Amino acid sequence: MAEKLFTEFPEVSTQTWEEVIIKDLKGADYEKKLVWRTMEGFNVRPYYRSEDLKNLKHVTYAPGQFPFVRGTKKDNNWKIRQDFCAKDVNSANRQALDVLMKGVNSVGFGIDGKKGLSQSDFDALLNNICATAVEINFIGSCCKTPEVVKMFAEKVRTLNPDEIYGSIDYSPLSKLTLYGGFCNSEEKDLDMLKESVIASKSLPHFRTIDVSGYIFHNAGATIVQELAFALAMGNEYLAKLTDRELSAGDIAKKMKFTFAVSSNYFMEIAKFRAARMLWAHIVKAYEGSDKCAQKMYIHARTSAWMQTVYDSYVNMLRGTTEAMSATLAGVDSLEVLPFDTPFEEPSEFSNRIARNVQIILKEESYFDKVVDPAAGSYYVEKLTSLIADEAWKLFKTVEEKGGYTEAFKAGFIQEQVSASAKKHNVNIETRREIILGTNQYPNFNETLTPEVRENINKTCACKCSAENRTAEPIQIYRAAEAFETMRMKTENSGKQPKAFMLTFGNLAMCRARAQFSSNFFACAGIKVIDNNCFANIEEGAKAAWASKAEIVVACSSDEEYADAVPQIANLLGGGIILVVAGAPACENELRAKGITHFISVRNNVLETLKQYQNELGI
Numbered sequence: 001m002a003e004k005l006f007t008e009f010p011e012v013s014t015q016t017w018e019e020v021i022i023k024d025l026k027g028a029d030y031e032k033k034l035v036w037r038t039m040e041g042f043n044v045r046p047y048y049r050s051e052d053l054k055n056l057k058h059v060t061y062a063p064g065q066f067p068f069v070r071g072t073k074k075d076n077n078w079k080i081r082q083d084f085c086a087k088d089v090n091s092a093n094r095q096a097l098d099v100l101m102k103g104v105n106s107v108g109f110g111i112d113g114k115k116g117l118s119q120s121d122f123d124a125l126l127n128n129i130c131a132t133a134v135e136i137n138f139i140g141s142c143c144k145t146p147e148v149v150k151m152f153a154e155k156v157r158t159l160n161p162d163e164i165y166g167s168i169d170y171s172p173l174s175k176l177t178l179y180g181g182f183c184n185s186e187e188k189d190l191d192m193l194k195e196s197v198i199a200s201k202s203l204p205h206f207r208t209i210d211v212s213g214y215i216f217h218n219a220g221a222t223i224v225q226e227l228a229f230a231l232a233m234g235n236e237y238l239a240k241l242t243d244r245e246l247s248a249g250d251i252a253k254k255m256k257f258t259f260a261v262s263s264n265y266f267m268e269i270a271k272f273r274a275a276r277m278l279w280a281h282i283v284k285a286y287e288g289s290d291k292c293a294q295k296m297y298i299h300a301r302t303s304a305w306m307q308t309v310y311d312s313y314v315n316m317l318r319g320t321t322e323a324m325s326a327t328l329a330g331v332d333s334l335e336v337l338p339f340d341t342p343f344e345e346p347s348e349f350s351n352r353i354a355r356n357v358q359i360i361l362k363e364e365s366y367f368d369k370v371v372d373p374a375a376g377s378y379y380v381e382k383l384t385s386l387i388a389d390e391a392w393k394l395f396k397t398v399e400e401k402g403g404y405t406e407a408f409k410a411g412f413i414q415e416q417v418s419a420s421a422k423k424h425n426v427n428i429e430t431r432r433e434i435i436l437g438t439n440q441y442p443n444f445n446e447t448l449t450p451e452v453r454e455n456i457n458k459t460c461a462c463k464c465s466a467e468n469r470t471a472e473p474i475q476i477y478r479a480a481e482a483f484e485t486m487r488m489k490t491e492n493s494g495k496q497p498k499a500f501m502l503t504f505g506n507l508a509m510c511r512a513r514a515q516f517s518s519n520f521f522a523c524a525g526i527k528v529i530d531n532n533c534f535a536n537i538e539e540g541a542k543a544a545w546a547s548k549a550e551i552v553v554a555c556s557s558d559e560e561y562a563d564a565v566p567q568i569a570n571l572l573g574g575g576i577i578l579v580v581a582g583a584p585a586c587e588n589e590l591r592a593k594g595i596t597h598f599i600s601v602r603n604n605v606l607e608t609l610k611q612y613q614n615e616l617g618i
Helices: 002-007 014-025 030-034 089-100 119-125 145-155 172-179 186-199 223-242 248-253 265-287 314-328 348-363 378-400 404-409 412-429 450-455 481-492 507-522 537-547 558-572 587-592 605-615
Strands: 079-085 106-110 135-139 166-168 209-212 255-261 298-302 333-335 498-503 527-529 551-555 577-581 597-599
Touching: 014 030, 079 089, 079 135, 079 348, 089 106, 089 119, 119 145, 135 145, 145 166, 145 186, 172 186, 172 209, 172 223, 172 404, 186 209, 186 223, 209 223, 223 248, 223 255, 223 265, 223 378, 223 404, 223 412, 248 255, 248 265, 255 265, 255 314, 265 298, 265 314, 265 378, 298 314, 314 333, 314 348, 378 412, 404 412, 412 481, 412 605, 450 481, 481 605, 498 507, 498 537, 507 527, 507 551, 507 577, 507 597, 507 605, 537 558, 551 558, 558 577, 558 587
Parallel strands: 079 106, 079 333, 106 135, 135 166, 209 255, 255 298, 298 333, 498 527, 498 551, 551 577, 577 597
Antiparallel strands: none
16 A cells, blocks of 8 residues: 555655756745855755765664664653752752652752751751652752762662662863862862762762753853863863773763753754764773763753743743753753743742643653654754764864863863854844844833842852862853843833834835834834824824824835935924834935934844934933
8 A cells, every 4th residue: 555655656856856946946046045054053955855864874773772862761751850049958848849749850959069068958958858759969069069979878878779860060160161260279179079979989870070061052152062062071071080090981970961952943952862972982982882881861951041031931932942852852851941030039830830841741742752753854863963073073173172171271162152152142133043022022011120120140149159260261141131131221211212103105015114113122122102004194293293202213115215204304303213114225315315214124133222222312
């Protein structure tokens, strides 16, 4: 039956497809129209076919088989994690016990890296938490890591060690990256890392070395940079700790890689697949045939970089698609950040939504039932290969510079990340990258409360800064911050500037340009007064005067601007900023008549709106 069915659909060659595409383009540039040049530095074709996979060796491997591109497990079950600030250990314990009854099976406790925990605080924090049923993680405990590890090992001493899962996020190289130096000194911090590995030797599934790839993402790095620099960090730990007489296998088994997962859906799936493959090869070069050591243990966090303060409920949608990418890619544990994380301590409601995203993916969408469902997709397999190739090139460049520490002290890593962040920023300012609700389609009526403005970007201070800076740290920020700062400036000004849409002429064009202009000015918190279509410009100008708007936007077709806009300027007189929506052919002619304000898709939205704020006295 199947053979008969397929005979009705003759094979079409790639050449035939290309000929049809070129014909349909009608002379347009194929590369510009259909080929995507990614931030990661490679081109993505508009489609892929089976022939594109012929030279990809990784597609022949099964799940659980070296190099683990298709996963390290026989199933796709992952741990649902939620983190808590443990400044108040009793409160953190209550919160953890509550969520453990609501679907969470992995908890993280953020503790003060300088102070650590007393024995009584430690006991209170873990009170009534069953260590054999829950993955227990500690965050921010750099200077006191060995002590915390020893306390934990003693706490679970009577339990079956094979049933104890957890981690502590000690990462001297992350400290160097975030703060420009080590907690103590490089040598002392690495000695502490060795001590932690030895202290946890009785707990085979408790990981004491964190490779924090997510920090690069939160500084605006590309997917390739996040992966390459994380691999370089991991390799440096292998190199430095084997010099301290630990075996590479023991070190690798104590590592946990923490990656961010962005809204770049298919690219993120491919990233995790490429990460496992590349790490397996690195460890194999040290340890030979120890398959267990070659398996990368991955914890993923949804993107903090992509979260917004304005229209914050959109963060729920971002977190959902990001969680889908991570779980389809086979991560070992996942934390979905609550939607209100950027501006307040997550509420019970936001925590519940964050948990339920993962629970729905498991219990209703069955994402945990199939290992690597993306396998065989021509597109995802090709992306996996492309990301792996580019990340490996960058990883080797770091190694050629003496490894992660030397490359960072020389400024190479900061330069790479900063260059990518600047590209992202320009793309966001010009709307080549859309942040829904921030630089496009903002909520016109939204204003922030004083409490939210005060709390923006404040986080639990469960961390330990560096003592001696030896390099410039990378800069952590959120993609939406520049637009949010601009909009808050309007809200804090005590003014309520208005932009009036003077729509006339061609109905389709005036409505399209009014919608564009409304979204444009609302991004700066300027109140928008939209209109359907005035019968004539006299009626529109009269309504504009009555509105007392500081900005009036002429919205119509290019053909009508040459005659109509000068008339509108005369009707409005001085004291009002007249803006033309679009980039008409008559722009130079209009400028010669004193009309100097134009907005279009060519604008840098952020810089243009700042200029309008200046003109409005904001």
